Amino acid sequence: xxxxxxxxxxxxxxxxxxxxxxxxxxxxxxxxxxxxxxxxxxxxxxxxxxxxxxxxxxxxxxxxxxxxxxxxxxxxxxxxxxxxxxxxxxxxxxxxxxxxxxxxxxxxxxxxxxxxxxxxxxxxxxxxxxxxxxxxxxxxxxxxxxxxxxxxxxxxxxxxxxxxxxxxxxxxxxxxxxxxxxxxxxxxxxxxxxxxxxxxxxxxxxxxxxxxxxxxxxxxxxxxxxxxxxxxxxxxxxxxxxxxxxxxxxxxxxxxxxxxxxxxxxxxxxxxxxxxxxxxxxxxxxxxxxxxxxxxxxxxxxxxxx
Amino acid sequence: xxxxxxxxxxxxxxxxxxxxxxxxxxxxxxxxxxxxxxxxxxxxxxxxxxxxxxxxxxxxxxxxxxxxxxxxxxxxxxxxxxxxxxxxxxxxxxxxxxxxxxxxxxxxxxxxxxxxxxxxxxxxxxxxxxxxxxxxxxxxxxxxxxxxxxxxxxxxxxxxxxxxxxxxxxxxxxxxxxxxxxxxxxxxxxxxxxxxxxxxxxxxxxxxxxxxxxxxxxxxxxxxxxxxxxxxxxxxxxxxxxxxxxxxxxxxxxxxxxxxxxxxxxxxxxxxxxxxxxxxxxxxxxxx
Numbered sequence: 391x392x393x394x395x396x397x398x399x400x401x402x403x404x405x406x407x408x409x410x411x412x413x414x415x416x417x418x419x420x421x422x423x424x425x426x427x428x429x430x431x432x433x434x435x436x437x438x439x440x441x442x443x444x445x446x447x448x449x450x451x452x453x454x455x456x457x458x459x460x461x462x463x464x465x466x467x468x469x470x471x472x473x474x475x476x477x478x479x480x481x482x483x484x485x486x487x488x489x490x491x492x493x494x495x496x497x498x499x500x501x502x503x504x505x506x507x508x509x510x511x512x513x514x515x516x517x518x519x520x521x522x523x524x525x526x527x528x529x530x531x532x533x534x535x536x537x538x539x540x541x542x543x544x545x546x547x548x549x550x551x552x553x554x555x556x557x558x559x560x561x562x563x564x565x566x567x568x569x570x571x572x573x574x575x576x577x578x579x580x581x582x583x584x585x586x587x588x589x590x591x592x593x594x595x596x597x598x599x600x601x602x603x604x605x606x607x608x609x610x611x612x613x614x615x616x617x618x619x620x621x622x623x624x625x626x627x628x629x630x631x632x633x634x635x636x637x638x639x640x641x642x643x644x645x646x647x648x649x650x651x652x653x654x655x656x657x658x659x660x661x662x663x664x665x666x667x668x669x670x671x672x673x674x675x676x677x678x679x680x681x682x683x684x685x686x687x688x689x690x691x692x693x694x695x696x
Numbered sequence: 697x698x699x700x701x702x703x704x705x706x707x708x709x710x711x712x713x714x715x716x717x718x719x720x721x722x723x724x725x726x727x728x729x730x731x732x733x734x735x736x737x738x739x740x741x742x743x744x745x746x747x748x749x750x751x752x753x754x755x756x757x758x759x760x761x762x763x764x765x766x767x768x769x770x771x772x773x774x775x776x777x778x779x780x781x782x783x784x785x786x787x788x789x790x791x792x793x794x795x796x797x798x799x800x801x802x803x804x805x806x807x808x809x810x811x812x813x814x815x816x817x818x819x820x821x822x823x824x825x826x827x828x829x830x831x832x833x834x835x836x837x838x839x840x841x842x843x844x845x846x847x848x849x850x851x852x853x854x855x856x857x858x859x860x861x862x863x864x865x866x867x868x869x870x871x872x873x874x875x876x877x878x879x880x881x882x883x884x885x886x887x888x889x890x891x892x893x894x895x896x897x898x899x900x901x902x903x904x905x906x907x908x909x910x911x912x913x914x915x916x917x918x919x920x921x922x923x924x925x926x927x928x929x930x931x932x933x934x935x936x937x938x939x940x941x942x943x944x945x946x947x948x949x950x951x952x953x954x955x956x957x958x959x960x961x962x963x964x965x966x967x968x969x970x971x972x973x974x975x976x977x978x979x980x981x982x983x984x
Contacts, residue, residue, distance in 0.1 A: 409809075413806040413809065417806040417815070421818060423862060424862060427833070428828060435832050447835065503702065512967045513709060513713060516960060517964075518919065518935050520920075521956055521960055525713055534732060535732060538732060539734075582978075631830075633923055638942060655831050665839075672831050676829065
């Protein structure tokens with residue numbers, strides 16, 4: 391009741407013309423900065439993807455219509471790398487969401503040491519992505535890594551295995567490293583969502599005789615849908631755009647087994663200074679991310695019906 | 697059941713980072729033992745001393761024999777860089793926080809309280825720009841900065857980081873202002889305070905927790921950023937410097953692990969101190 395009237399009053403004051411001008415002036419610095427640093431660069435990147443840009447990047451260069459894109463579409467490396475990026479992102483998205491969800495559900499229960507575990511969750515999240523890569527590069531190292539030490543003690547391997555030099559393992563290890571950090575962020579965000587869930591709904595369902603999995607499917611999951619949607623969109627972006635972890639762990643190798651689209655873009659821009667092709671790649675990656683994000687929203691988001 | 701699940705998570709979170717921590721106290725000569733030990737056999741602080749540029753007891757280098765000290769001595773120039781680079785990272789982070797908060801606070805307040813032509817579009821644009829990746833923006837920003845002769849300066853990072861911290865700050869602060877009752881402004885207006893005065897004297901003091909949480913998050917993003925630092929500067933901030941260490945033959949893992957631990961102390965401390973605020977802010981910033 392009170393809330394409603396607040397909102398009504400706020401809407402009322404929002405509409406007045408002189409207030410509108412005042413509001414515009416307050417927002418103006420941010421609008422200008424976002425135009426200069428986001429809108430214009432994004433448009434320029436799209437623009438450059440249709441040109442052969444001179445290596446110094448200044449000036450328009452030669453208009454090539456869609457030649458840059460045709461070059462990509464006819465190029466096997468582009469397709470292989472796109473698939474690899476999507477594969478990496480899938481491992482990352484599924485891993486982070488499942489592990490994060492499990493951790494959130496666990497932390498929503500009451501047990502001794504709960505706060506300690508919650509405190510630990512922020513540790514990986516506080517690590518910059520590049521440092522996540524450094525930590526995992528040496529953890530998974532084939533000569534001195536602790537992962538090999540642990541596996542050996544558990545008798546799972548008899549000899550040290552060099553995961554990062556093995557093309558089929560490298561993509562998994564890098565994706566797992568990235569998942570290590572992201573799963574903790576997912577857990578924190580989903581836990582925040584869980585803690586706003588009224589306990590009574592859950593209790594009422596258990597009185598009605600719903601089992602734990604039924605309660606998860608029909609109560610917890612619908613309640614978490616909005617948070618889960620946002621988290622998954624974030625995961626799609628971070629998964630497809632991942633660069634730092636790869637840079638630290640494998641530099642795209644061995645061979646090209648961990649070369650993701652982000653790495654190709656980096657090389658086109660800053661090693662071959664081929665801004666036209668690089669821009670076309672960046673636009674392609676952004677489109678893949680857009681499609682991925684839309685799929686996530688379509689499958690996950692429903693209006694909550696209570 | 698619950699405790700075994702909790703144990704699995706503790707192992708998952710701690711093992712990788714534990715190995716970095718234990719390596720940072722390990723003598724380089726002891727690093728190859730198999731199976732890899734959980735604890736350093738004879739803990740030492742030498743890695744930290746070397747990385748921070750504090751002389752160790754026996755720093756003489758006997759070429760061909762004492763690989764450890766020779767290696768460190770050879771790379772001493774860049775070793776001492778860690779302290780300088782930490783300082784750079786702090787300066788860049790502080791500047792990004794300052795500029796971001798300065799302009800995002802008023803914009804967020806405006807979006808929460810006023811409506812002007814295009815305000816809804818501006819809000820949607822801000823939300824959308826949270827997911828525009830740096831990879832799409834980096835080439836034009838790089839060229840701008842080169843034309844302005846700002847590459848390799850802290851300004852290159854302060855300017856480019858604002859492109860992603862500003863939308864984050866606006867969204868979080870807008871949600872924060874939305875929760876502050878409009879009664880405050882009405883009371884201030886009755887007392888004859890102007891709109892700008894009201895914002896400065898009435899609203900901002902109430903919004904301090906939100907400003908702190910936003911500032912910490914912005915600082916963390918700035919501290920963590922690597923890609924722009926790699927391409928716009930020559931190892932100016934900590935992640936870029938550590939990436940450089942990775943490719944140096946003379947720089948061994950025990951030294952790198954010590955540098956890594958030092959590099960994550962500031963963000964870990966910040967997150968631990970402000971954990972409650974940050975998680976709430978993050979959840980609200982992503983939840984809408």
